[in-house]
Amino acid sequence: MSQTAPPNGELSRDARRTLVRQLADQDMSARAIALKIGVSKDTVRRDLDALRQDAAPVAQTDAPPAPAPAPPAQVGAPGGARLELDLDDQLRRDLATIARTGVPAPDAIRFAVAFVAHGYRWLWSTGRYPEGSAPPRMAIRIPDPPTPIRRTEDPTP
Template identity: 45%
Template structure:
């Protein structure tokens, strides 16, 4: 193992919480070698900034519930539609019934 590779491994094992003595035994080198590798190691580069998430398309997000999934599967199968179309249809039908009920109440 090259010196550069060993330094990387030593730094990684140190980050994982291993002691210099354990690292030395694992790699088959002296504890002094491990200590030198740690002292000579360049500082770790900061983690790259995560990419921002793409914007969510405008729409309706529904909770992922088993019963809701089963109901949507029934509508999708019955109408041979995509889940989005089946949900749109069900919402339209429910709204139509609510409007009719409100109109009947006066």
């Protein structure tokens, strides 16, 4: 069985919930998701409950209006700082590719950043790369699809 979880299983909660949502959308059970990403089935169930709660409609109240968004900040700024990024053509194409899976762009960005950051932390903590340095490239292991993919056309000439 292939593992989706990073080597030491320390996905951030948001990244883990994004992954749980993707796998649940593929009709995987909580137990199967737990085995695949290396957490308990209770953690998966709590994540699914939280995702359902987040998706529930919010009742209108007489609450004061939300504050204006914070100005853009530098990467690594503390707190809830915002990051603004101009989308070049390649990034726009990459986000469009991810969007084809049904993952909203903000979730895709959070997951990708968390995944790469986790990879760096793992490389540094295991001594494979000096802290603060980035490898020239990284690879991921792609799990087998839950069901075989069937071709609609004959690939032979």
